[in-house]
Amino acid sequence: MQAIKIDESFYKVKEVRRLTDETFSLRLPKKQFKFKAGQHISLGIQGDYQSREYSIYSGEQDEHLEVLVKEVKEGYFSPKLSHLKPGDLVEVNGPFGKFRIDEKKVADHKFVFIASGTGIAPFRSMVRTYPELDYQIIHGVRYGHEAYDKDEYAPERHVLCTTGDKSGQVHGRLTKYLKKTKFDKTTQFYLCGNSNMIFDALEVLKDKGFDRDQIHCEVYF
């Protein structure tokens, strides 16, 4: 009988791309790694026994594999990641997860991506993977500078909601925008971020009459 394949390997860090003082993306060579936009990986650091899960930030066809990380100053893992240098080794396991676009719906459905903070990661991957996608991103952050890689999205497709300053199109939580906005009946909603945001956004969408099957959730790690 054939032994099961263990899908794990070490990757050399190519680049640590600083996006804000606290947030960075980690770029790795893609090698033969195959995934579907929206999936996540488990990331470990060579010589460390812990690992964490991160959604993939790059597109399926991009030349590198990228994850988006917010450093938790008092945390154990993310400060170590932020100190990585090009050439350091990380261990990648995966990909994992069912948080993916239904490809049959790409051509004739609208997609609304609702993210808090670094929860935007799987949506960047989806947008880069499906250039023809009819989408809107609703991104909730505290301050405007946390609109990671905002310039990559068409301005009319990106709605920034800021609670800590007035630099976003919406001043307040993203649920404020959801409540006042009309969406097509067949819209596919994808939610990614902390569980409180997802709970509140789900309530708004359910109140608007959307079926739970149209709403896909990824609670952030």
Add this chain to the structure above:
Amino acid sequence: MSLEKRKIAFKTLGCRLNQYETDALVSDFDQAGYEVVDFKDAADVVVVNTCTVTNQSDQKSRNIISQAARNNQGSMVVVTGCMANNYKEKLEGQDKITYVVDNKRKASIRQLVDAHFNGEILHPSNLDGDVFQFSTVDKSLHTRSSIKIQDGCDNFCTFCIIPKVRGRAVSRPLPEIIENVKHTLANGFKELVITGVNIGRYEWEDKRFEDVVEAILDIPGDFRVRISSLEPDGFGDRFLDLFKHPKLAPHLHLCLQSGSDKVLLRMRRMYAYKRFESIVECFRVVWPDFNFTTDLIVGFPGEDEDDFQQSLDAVNQFGFSHVHAFKYSVRKGTRAERMEEQVPEKVKTSRSAQLRDQSEAMRKSYLNRFIGQKQTVLIEKIDEQGWASGYGEHYVPVEFKVDGISKNTFHKVRITKLKGENESLTLVGELELI
């Protein structure tokens, strides 16, 4: 093997999958000529198949390992199972343990033990790694045998250490499953339990979980099939239709974990309460007596009184006949370890007691409905007074008086009363004369 048989003892902690894997190892060693002895008897080899799902499981596993080493000084102690994955280096550093074998290589333990007795010391990492390589279970162990169809889990629920210790989800090829089922039936088993870590996510080529169940049900023979623990997502009408098959037992252990949507999201569960409710309703419309049992976690970080009340309400609403209630305990390396709002131990204990009372009341109420009805019981044991005991198709415990019939046979029993208290509640009946 020397003329005198080597003695081997086993101890298993934790889930049904672990129990199955031990059963398979027992069969493997038995067929190879080892004498399988009770854990409390002296043995040349002791295998401890550990669990790490809660702090309590870790503690129990540690105690059993110490007991195994203490009672069998100079013997070989093999530690395997999820704790062996989670604390590999720590365990390897303990003199009382001879070998630490991870889950992936568990099926090859006999290879390791045989080599050891032949003077060849293998490192467990050199053993074959295949989570489906286990021998077919021999009929002498139980009347019910598990069929392993899947291993590992990719769900990453925030409380759960299992993806780290069982690895990513892998599904056993369907032809191998069918072959295993045929061998198991040929060994005399009358009841099969479809088992794995997250069996609802079975995926091999174009085959899904429903295809596996259907293929097993289609195998000719006098047997019945149960489905072990299942997540309440990813199945639809076709799954429901499978239960129209007379061989498939009307019982599901459907893991709810919490009655609160807020807590379910924090747990990163893939369903909402309504989804669970709709599944139960679909089944109970067709089969009002369908038996649902569940797991509930008490005191998950952030669980307030309202959230807990929703779990209590769920026990009432769904009429579970059994609730496996876990007090939440921090698992190192999980997301929930880093969550704020950890619930004090005292509160968890109190909620756990309330939940136990509630679930025992529901169990009594559920079992009561069978009085006056018939169950097809597979006899597991017959005591010296001639009382047979076993489970009916609804996975309800039944006792009845017998004369001249043997274990591992099906019998129609008319239920007459309920006896005992709490977890020892049992239906009592009379053999139906044909």
